[in-house]
Amino acid sequence: MTNLWTIKDADGNVTNECIKGTEEFVAATFDHYEAFVEPSRLVLSAAESARMWRDGELRGTDYTVPLTDHPQHAAYITYRAALRSWPADEANFPDTKPTLGE
Numbered sequence: 001m002t003n004l005w006t007i008k009d010a011d012g013n014v015t016n017e018c019i020k021g022t023e024e025f026v027a028a029t030f031d032h033y034e035a036f037v038e039p040s041r042l043v044l045s046a047a048e049s050a051r052m053w054r055d056g057e058l059r060g061t062d063y064t065v066p067l068t069d070h071p072q073h074a075a076y077i078t079y080r081a082a083l084r085s086w087p088a089d090e091a092n093f094p095d096t097k098p099t100l101g102e
Contacts, residue, residue, distance in 0.1 A: 004036035047087070050094030054083050075101055 005026045007016040018036045019026070026033050035047075043053070064076040082098035 005030075005033045006036045008032040009032070046094045048064070051087060053097070054086060057083055072100075 003023065004018050004020055005023075006014055006081060007026075007030050007038060009015050010032060012032070021029075061076050061080055064070050064073060065080070070076065079098060079100045086098055089094050
């Protein structure tokens, strides 16, 4: 039977997170090992997810700040201000995202 294994050194530090092989092979090849357990998926709250989206929007519009001749410069500045203040808006956070042009 083939399984996945986590290989460790004598101090218990992981040296190979996941290898595939029979237990007989792993036991003959490595001194310290254990069955590989797949990490659980990270579950974000709605607020954490909204903050990640907001941070991405801010990073994605950083280039507009120094471009004072950008055709939508004022709209972007207003949008970015709305993004920064959005988490403090208890009535709208995290359900109603700011939009460009408002």
